[in-house]
Amino acid sequence: MKEKKYSTDYTLTELMLICAARQVRDKDIVFIGTGLPFLACMLAKNTHAPHLVPCSEQGQIDANPLLWRTPRAIGDMAMTAGAMMTTDLLGVMHRLSYGEFDLGFISGAQVDKYGNVNSTCIGDYKKPKVRFPGSGGANPIASWTKRHVLVFVHRKHQFVEKVDYITSPGYFTGPGAREAAGLPAGTGPVAVITTLGLLKFDEKTKEMYLCAVHPKVTVEEVKKNTSWDLKVAKNVEQTEPPTVEEIRMVREELDPFGIYLKREEFQKKAIEFLMNK
Amino acid sequence: MKQPAKESKIMSMTEAISKHVNDGDTLYLPWGAPGGPAAAVHELIRQGKKDLTVVSMALSGYVDPLFYGDQVKRIITAWVGTELVGLAQIFRRKVQNAQVAIEDYANFHVGMMLWGGRANVPFIPVPVDRASGILNEKGCLGDKKYSIVECPFTGKKTVILPTFQPDVGIIHVQRSDAQGNAQTWGTHVDFKSEVHLACKKLIVTAEEIVDSDVISHDPDRTMCPAFKVCAVVEAPWGAHPEAMYGHYDNDLAYRIYFEHSTYDDENTKKWMDEWVFGVKSRDEYIAHYIEKFGYSKLMRLKPMPFYSGSVNYGRPKPEVF
Numbered sequence: 001m002k003e004k005k006y007s008t009d010y011t012l013t014e015l016m017l018i019c020a021a022r023q024v025r026d027k028d029i030v031f032i033g034t035g036l037p038f039l040a041c042m043l044a045k046n047t048h049a050p051h052l053v054p055c056s057e058q059g060q061i062d063a064n065p066l067l068w069r070t071p072r073a074i075g076d077m078a079m080t081a082g083a084m085m086t087t088d089l090l091g092v093m094h095r096l097s098y099g100e101f102d103l104g105f106i107s108g109a110q111v112d113k114y115g116n117v118n119s120t121c122i123g124d125y126k127k128p129k130v131r132f133p134g135s136g137g138a139n140p141i142a143s144w145t146k147r148h149v150l151v152f153v154h155r156k157h158q159f160v161e162k163v164d165y166i167t168s169p170g171y172f173t174g175p176g177a178r179e180a181a182g183l184p185a186g187t188g189p190v191a192v193i194t195t196l197g198l199l200k201f202d203e204k205t206k207e208m209y210l211c212a213v214h215p216k217v218t219v220e221e222v223k224k225n226t227s228w229d230l231k232v233a234k235n236v237e238q239t240e241p242p243t244v245e246e247i248r249m250v251r252e253e254l255d256p257f258g259i260y261l262k263r264e265e266f267q268k269k270a271i272e273f274l275m276n277k
Numbered sequence: 278m279k280q281p282a283k284e285s286k287i288m289s290m291t292e293a294i295s296k297h298v299n300d301g302d303t304l305y306l307p308w309g310a311p312g313g314p315a316a317a318v319h320e321l322i323r324q325g326k327k328d329l330t331v332v333s334m335a336l337s338g339y340v341d342p343l344f345y346g347d348q349v350k351r352i353i354t355a356w357v358g359t360e361l362v363g364l365a366q367i368f369r370r371k372v373q374n375a376q377v378a379i380e381d382y383a384n385f386h387v388g389m390m391l392w393g394g395r396a397n398v399p400f401i402p403v404p405v406d407r408a409s410g411i412l413n414e415k416g417c418l419g420d421k422k423y424s425i426v427e428c429p430f431t432g433k434k435t436v437i438l439p440t441f442q443p444d445v446g447i448i449h450v451q452r453s454d455a456q457g458n459a460q461t462w463g464t465h466v467d468f469k470s471e472v473h474l475a476c477k478k479l480i481v482t483a484e485e486i487v488d489s490d491v492i493s494h495d496p497d498r499t500m501c502p503a504f505k506v507c508a509v510v511e512a513p514w515g516a517h518p519e520a521m522y523g524h525y526d527n528d529l530a531y532r533i534y535f536e537h538s539t540y541d542d543e544n545t546k547k548w549m550d551e552w553v554f555g556v557k558s559r560d561e562y563i564a565h566y567i568e569k570f571g572y573s574k575l576m577r578l579k580p581m582p583f584y585s586g587s588v589n590y591g592r593p594k595p596e597v598f
Binding site: 072074088093139180267273277 | 308310334337355356357358360372373374375378381385392404406408409410411413414416434436464470472522526527529530537571580583
């Protein structure tokens, strides 16, 4: 086997994305959304999971966007030209509730220790302090995929004791709660990939615990950025750093313009481009 | 046999909206990225149609300006946003100030509610958990948000939702004939399951008006029969800044420009005055775009061609045996 060359030049967001890609298995039928999870799937497809089947809420089944460019949205032309099938939102959702999707990715504004995610609002539902876009497909994805992975920037105000609104179900209040709420047994979040490390859920209690920290990150730092008293594995491992090739692929092939990974800079440049007559 | 002459429903956007959308209507709008009826939404705003209830599986950025005034009273949806660009800022502020009453579901559920409306059944069972906010936080529908019944066949607890038949829906398509036989291709978003047919009537806006022969040579692509349609509007660039497959790409730079123009009320007013109230039609909007940014900026959105092959439907021979 070829020896892996590890990179030392990477951002935590890039590492998060690469760790998310490692959660994908070959032949997974994956529900992809816009943003980092999308890049993660494309990275996986170009590395260890060439047979993964990317599908989106917009109706594309087995899409092949990197033939053209980094898609700007799941409804992007790049997602459709080159796909094997196009149906529509209900068409894909019916495949989801039928139990045919292996993997989904979920992100949001808040997550709690049982992996419940809020992407709807902060504060009172009817007069919120901050309103976000809402569930979209997140609730059904977290309900009906065989396993789903949470991707979060690790900040204290996002890792909270109790989310203000459960948009996407984790394990609710603990073991058995998903089944009691009408969801299929054996489903639920399997991992949380953050900017600081990798967390998993205890098989018995369904509570989130710290499994691995990224290079140069300490357990204390993760605990400090979590609102509840975070449980920690006996032997906390260190995340495998990104390889030189993974970083090259991310920067040169997956997001060469920095649409996602250098968002602010990209947006500034886009407006300048438009205004420059 | 000679085909009888058919009545044309072609009219201007101004006429279509003023004739067929009433104050107090329940309005269906599609997700819209790609293909949102942006030109029609701007006309709805200019005409100040009010007390609207909007029903939609999801709404992309093209609809955000509709929340500027107090036209939308209630919205039943799963998602209002601008994807990678940011948040739908105008919508966000309206909900935060409790100036728009909202009811949240997942997009799947709103789709099923419309699907039920399309089939003319009073309620629809849906797969949904019973512990998340989707059922437990009630908004503008109150106790009519959902009910839980025992399935008469399996005895299992089953969530049922009310169905909707919106008064009017507005859709933008690649092509339509003068009667409203409308065709779309590419990503259909809402259209393959025909949830838009839940509407009592539809306003069709189209990039191109074509002869009925073009439609009838490829009926697989028709997503709405003429008898559902009350108005047909020719609206080139009618989805900008969203994409229209085969016609133009989504205008990412403009969508970012819009987002950055709507961070506060004062700048939002400027954007509205310039791009909605300052023009009378989509033609004037596009002329303004060219004047402000340059013709090449508009033309950069034209996609590379990507043709499908054609298929042979076959047509019958006249003999019987």
